[in-house]
Amino acid sequence: MPSRSEIHYFGAGPAPLPTPIIEAGAAAFQNYKDKGIGIAEISHRSADANEVLAQTKEALATLLDIPTGDDGYEILFLQGGGSGEFSAVVYNLVSVWVERRRQRIAQELGDNEEQVLERLREEVQKELMLDYLVTGSWSLKASQEAARLVGSEYVNVALDARKVNGGKFGDIPAESEWNLTLSKGKGPGAALTYYCDNETVDGVEFPGFPAVLEPKGDDNPIVVADMSSNFISRRVNVRNYSVIFGGAQKNVGVTGITITIVKKSLLPPHSKHADPALLRKLGLPVGPIVLDWPTIAKNNSLYNTLPIFDVWIAGQVMRRLLDMYGTEKIQGQEKVSGTKAEMIYRVLEKYPDTYHIVPVKAIRSRMNICFRVGGGDDAKEKEFLAGAEKRGLQGLKGHRSVGGIRASNYNAVELEGAQKLVQYLEDFAKGT
Numbered sequence: 001m002p003s004r005s006e007i008h009y010f011g012a013g014p015a016p017l018p019t020p021i022i023e024a025g026a027a028a029f030q031n032y033k034d035k036g037i038g039i040a041e042i043s044h045r046s047a048d049a050n051e052v053l054a055q056t057k058e059a060l061a062t063l064l065d066i067p068t069g070d071d072g073y074e075i076l077f078l079q080g081g082g083s084g085e086f087s088a089v090v091y092n093l094v095s096v097w098v099e100r101r102r103q104r105i106a107q108e109l110g111d112n113e114e115q116v117l118e119r120l121r122e123e124v125q126k127e128l129m130l131d132y133l134v135t136g137s138w139s140l141k142a143s144q145e146a147a148r149l150v151g152s153e154y155v156n157v158a159l160d161a162r163k164v165n166g167g168k169f170g171d172i173p174a175e176s177e178w179n180l181t182l183s184k185g186k187g188p189g190a191a192l193t194y195y196c197d198n199e200t201v202d203g204v205e206f207p208g209f210p211a212v213l214e215p216k217g218d219d220n221p222i223v224v225a226d227m228s229s230n231f232i233s234r235r236v237n238v239r240n241y242s243v244i245f246g247g248a249q250k251n252v253g254v255t256g257i258t259i260t261i262v263k264k265s266l267l268p269p270h271s272k273h274a275d276p277a278l279l280r281k282l283g284l285p286v287g288p289i290v291l292d293w294p295t296i297a298k299n300n301s302l303y304n305t306l307p308i309f310d311v312w313i314a315g316q317v318m319r320r321l322l323d324m325y326g327t328e329k330i331q332g333q334e335k336v337s338g339t340k341a342e343m344i345y346r347v348l349e350k351y352p353d354t355y356h357i358v359p360v361k362a363i364r365s366r367m368n369i370c371f372r373v374g375g376g377d378d379a380k381e382k383e384f385l386a387g388a389e390k391r392g393l394q395g396l397k398g399h400r401s402v403g404g405i406r407a408s409n410y411n412a413v414e415l416e417g418a419q420k421l422v423q424y425l426e427d428f429a430k431g432t
Contacts, residue, residue: 002392008417011395012200012368013229014249016412021316028312040309049308053077053301056315063318063330066238066261073238074267076260076293077301077311082138082228084291085245085258086145089192089224090130091287092294093243094150095273096266097128097191098282102274117281124282128154129181131190135161135206136169136199137401138226143194149285156181156190161204169202170359175212182221192222192242198230200250201399203359203370203406205230209240222266230367231259232321233411234334242266250367251411253314256307260293268294321411333411340409340418341366347422351429358404369407370398373428381405384428391424393417 009016017025032039033048042048057075061068066075078084098120105119130150132143134157147155159178165171181190193213198205213223224243227236231246238244242263249255264270273294276286289295295303325332345364348355348371358370374380384405388396398404407421 007392007394008413008420009395010393010407010409010413010417010421012250012399012406012408013247014255015251015408015410017253017313018317018320018412021313021320024316025309025313029309038309039312040307042308044302044306044308049302049306050300052308052312052315053306056311056318059315059318059322060232060259063232063322064236064238065329070264072264074262074264074293074297076262076296077306078258078260078291078296079256079304079307080291081249081255081258082226082245082247083141083145085226085260086142087149088260088287088291088293089194089243089245090146090149091285091291092273093192093222093224093266094128094130094284095279095287096271098124098274098279098284099272102278103272117278121282124284129156129190130154131156131158131181131193133159133178133193133195133210135159135172136196136202136204137399138199138201138228139194139196142196142226146194158193165360169199169204172204172206172363175210178212180212189221192224194224194226196226196228198227198365198367200229200368200408201402203357203365203368204363205365205367207363209237214240229408229410230365232318232330232333233337233367235330248310248314250408251317253317254310256310257314259314262293262297266293267297317411336415337366337409337411340413340415341369343418343422344369344407344409344425347425347429351425354429355425358402367409369409370402370404371406372404376404387428388421388424391420393421393424 004019028039030038032042060066060075066073101123102116102120105116109115109119130146132139132146132155134140134143143155143157158180159173161169161172164173213221222242223240225241227244228246229250231251233251238261243260245258245260248257248259252259279286290304321333322329348357354373356372356375357364373384381404385397396405396407398406
């Protein structure tokens with residue numbers, strides 16, 4: 001039986017955790033703070049649970065320089081994973097859009113509810129739009145969920161990257177080619193503009209924040225980013241975003257929680273959400289309470305039973321990064337992530353007859369390195385995976401929807417693991 005130190009795991013998620021966190025978690029699971037019970041057994045209403053929440057929020061805010069004052073952001077912990085937030089962003093941000101429009105119309109027309117409703121219905125039908133940048137499998141799923149909830153007539157696929165890459169994901173067209181609602185002249189713009197910062201399945205990552213979505217004063221676009229698979233791996237200017245979310249099971253912790261960072265201006269008392277009865281009259285969906293951001297924020301993420309152990313693990317991971325990199329904070333991890341990715345891509349490029357990197361170079365993911373072996377030959381790829389297993393290199397099989405090989409270079413993959421993968425790539429290409 002191999003020891004933990006002999007295995008280097010490159011799975012896309014659930015992903016590896018640092019061994020010290022695993023060891024601390026095992027102890028806390030059995031006996032938390034010498035209380036005689038484990039952390040998974042304590043009440044989510046207890047002082048200890050609230051302390052875990054506060055410490056994890058503080059660690060994340062410090063790590064990513066998240067402003068948390070009145071004009072800043074709320075950090076929420078939810079359940080349902082990234083897929084749950086595909087729905088939550090629609091429920092919450094459509095509700096915000098509708099209520100803002102209702103208030104504006106009421107100022108113009110007065111208290112005649114029937115007239116207000118009729119005008120609002122017209123504006124919903126003509127102007128409500130949700131923009132999606134579809135660059136891979138997960139943003140595609142998010143756009144499909146939005147269409148399922150509100151109807152395809154309200155969803156604008158502002159870009160479909162497959163159209164510039166032979167019907168497959170692996171490239172992102174220039175911003176000038178994006179068909180954003182802002183550029184269509186439909187009022188002040190979309191209720192949200194959504195993109196996935198790193199596409200886990202397809203190995204595509206935005207190299208930076210899209211310039212066309214940068215804040216522009218009073219009419220700032222409401223930008224939503226799914227960062228599930230590159231969360232806390234590089235610097236981000238949080239103020240560029242209205243919402244950032246990510247499932248914890250890649251870079252942050254264990255499966256079970258989703259972290260959502262929401263601009264306070266989108267939450268009460270700054271922004272009211274539409275009354276559910278009004279949404280029903282307009283034919284728009286009313287979301288479940290467990291995905292309702294105002295409810296979760298009001299209850300400090302404790303509206304229902306939150307898995308405190310999962311939050312504790314995430315907090316431990318974040319504080320470990322702060323301890324490791326000090327004043328560099330997330331920039332320290334960004335350097336390490338970049339170094340590992342560069343090593344792996346360099347050796348793949350060195351042997352073009354053996355390896356083919358799937359995405360174009362400009363948008364290759366640092367987190368999920370997707371490639372084919374032998375031109376996608378099934379026997380060759382099985383041989384590659386079998387050889388990797390013998391060397392303790394696990395989790396390299398590509399996603400079932402696209403096949404191939406995928407090396408997920410998450411934070412907990414140590415430099416030593418990346419080096420051993422590089423050596424194997426060298427040896428396999430040379431036939432040794």
